[in-house]
Amino acid sequence: MARALGSQASPSHHCMNSTATGEVPIPFAHPVYIRSVLDCLNSRGIRPSTVLERAGLSWHDLHDEKQMVDFSVFRRFVAHAIDCSGEPALGLMAGSMLQPYHSPVGIAAVSSETLGKGLQLLTRHSRLIFGSLEFHLENGPRLSTLKVKPTRPLFETLVFVMQSVVGAYCRLLEAILGRPADELMVGLPYPAPAGNDIPCLRYVRRAVFAQEHLTLQLPADLLDVPCGSADAKVLLEASHACQKMESEMRHGSFVQRVRHALFDRLTANPDVAELASSLGVSARTLVRRLAEAGVTYSEVKDELRKSHAAWYLQHTELSVETIALQLGYEDPTSFGRKFKSWYQMAPSKMRQALRGGGRLGATALS
Numbered sequence: 001m002a003r004a005l006g007s008q009a010s011p012s013h014h015c016m017n018s019t020a021t022g023e024v025p026i027p028f029a030h031p032v033y034i035r036s037v038l039d040c041l042n043s044r045g046i047r048p049s050t051v052l053e054r055a056g057l058s059w060h061d062l063h064d065e066k067q068m069v070d071f072s073v074f075r076r077f078v079a080h081a082i083d084c085s086g087e088p089a090l091g092l093m094a095g096s097m098l099q100p101y102h103s104p105v106g107i108a109a110v111s112s113e114t115l116g117k118g119l120q121l122l123t124r125h126s127r128l129i130f131g132s133l134e135f136h137l138e139n140g141p142r143l144s145t146l147k148v149k150p151t152r153p154l155f156e157t158l159v160f161v162m163q164s165v166v167g168a169y170c171r172l173l174e175a176i177l178g179r180p181a182d183e184l185m186v187g188l189p190y191p192a193p194a195g196n197d198i199p200c201l202r203y204v205r206r207a208v209f210a211q212e213h214l215t216l217q218l219p220a221d222l223l224d225v226p227c228g229s230a231d232a233k234v235l236l237e238a239s240h241a242c243q244k245m246e247s248e249m250r251h252g253s254f255v256q257r258v259r260h261a262l263f264d265r266l267t268a269n270p271d272v273a274e275l276a277s278s279l280g281v282s283a284r285t286l287v288r289r290l291a292e293a294g295v296t297y298s299e300v301k302d303e304l305r306k307s308h309a310a311w312y313l314q315h316t317e318l319s320v321e322t323i324a325l326q327l328g329y330e331d332p333t334s335f336g337r338k339f340k341s342w343y344q345m346a347p348s349k350m351r352q353a354l355r356g357g358g359r360l361g362a363t364a365l366s
Contacts, residue, residue: 026152027068027131027249033164034069035062036098037081037090043097046084054080059315060263063307067256068131068249071152078157089199091160095167096203100175104241105129110175111234116223118176119146125242128249130165144223148214159190162214163200169216170203178228183219187211247294255293258286259300266304269328272297301328306342309335313347314354320347 034057038048052058055077057069069077082090100106105125112118119137123146126135132154136147146169154161166186173181185206192198192209200207248255261278262270270278275297276286290297305327312323324335339347 026071028071028074029069029131030103030129031062031067031069032102033094033098033129034074034077036102036168037077037094037164038062040090040094040097041081041085044085044087051077051080051084059311063311067259071132075155075157078160082160088193089163089202091163092167092199092203095164095169096171098164098168098171100172103129104238104245106172106175108235108238108242109172110227110229111231111238112176112227113230113232113235114223114227115173115176115225116144118172118227119144119223121239121242122172125246128242128245130161133161133165139220139223142220144218144220146216148216162188162190165214166200166216167203173218175229176227177222177225181218181222183222185215185217187213187215187217189214244294250293254289255295255300258290258297259304262301263304266301266308266328267326269330305338309339309342309347310350310354313351323347 038051041051042048049059052062055073057073057077061067061069082088087093098106100110105122105128108121108125109118112121116139123135123137126133132150132152134149134151136149138145138147148162148165150158150161166188170181170184173184182205184204186200186204186208188200188207188209189211190209198207257279258275261275265275265278268274272286273283276283279286281289287297290300309323309327312318312326316323318326320336321332324332327335329335329338336347339350343350345353
């Protein structure tokens with residue numbers, strides 16, 4: 001499987017938390033956030049692989065949904081992304097491309113009963129997307145205020161990160177309300193840019209600068225607006241996925257070892273005993289330690305297959321039969337049935353939707 005990925009984007013086995021300077025690794029950003037930046041660059045005719053290589057990242061890293069990108073790596077990534085694009089509003093643009101349906105946190109928010117409940121879920125699980133940002137929701141009689149505070153210095157990435165949060169928040173509100181949230185008022189924790197071009201005003205109508213923290217305010221009466229895609233079953237599944245991710249973050253090192261080892265051997269479809277042997281532990285120990293993290297071996301394998309199936313369909317020209325083999329399925333028919341259980345559509349339909357920029361609903365991606 002690693003060889004097939006390499007034929008498209010030359011992924012390596014860099015650890016997203018490794019540093020070349022001996023710094024203490026600080027998990028910061030979810031891969032889905034990095035991928036939204038790459039999608040933005042790609043839409044501007046910039047090869048994502050160029051920025052990835054300069055930052056020391058690989059496509060392999062960005063499809064490990066359970067491991068956050070380290071802050072030192074993120075700093076390099078942002079610097080190269082801005083340098084290649086020459087776009088001061090790149091953070092805003094990338095944030096607006098972070099579709100809610102791309103992560104369990106977003107899916108849980110848009111499938112909630114009301115906007116208010118969706119924002120509560122976003123606040124509760126925000127660190128699954130931004131590991132060093134603290135989200136705090138304050139609901140008053142007139143205004144609902146979401147405050148976003150870094151838990152560590154962001155240095156030169158501050159503007160980019162705050163822009164990204166604003167862009168992603170606008171996208172989330174639009175998905176829930178079914179229209180742009182023109183009522184949104186934004187307070188930004190950095191000085192106003194020089195000149196008349198204020199990128200933030202491309203996305204929000206009212207913004208003030210030089211605030212202590214990032215604040216996102218809405219009229220309180222909007223909190224009771226029903227979510228257009230409310231779905232109790234999807235909400236339950238997405239909330240459970242968020243809880244599993246949080247559990248894995250607490251027991252992350254061993255789960256990551258299992259995931260990386262399985263990724264390397266996925267074509268061979270190893271059973272528990274075979275993979276445990278490659279890690280130098282017994283099958284019983286592997287099962288027990290995964291259980292402590294709230295996951296099973298079959299779930300880890302399923303998640304890897306699910307995410308990589310979609311990646312292959314979007315980014316390669318491999319046939320469905322070849323993709324099935326790369327993911328360890330001897331029978332393409334079995335793969336097709338499993339794919340439909342994941343995404344509620346056939347692989348060929350998924351490829352058409354992803355290539356055509358079509359929107360996939362919460363049910364399909366939950």
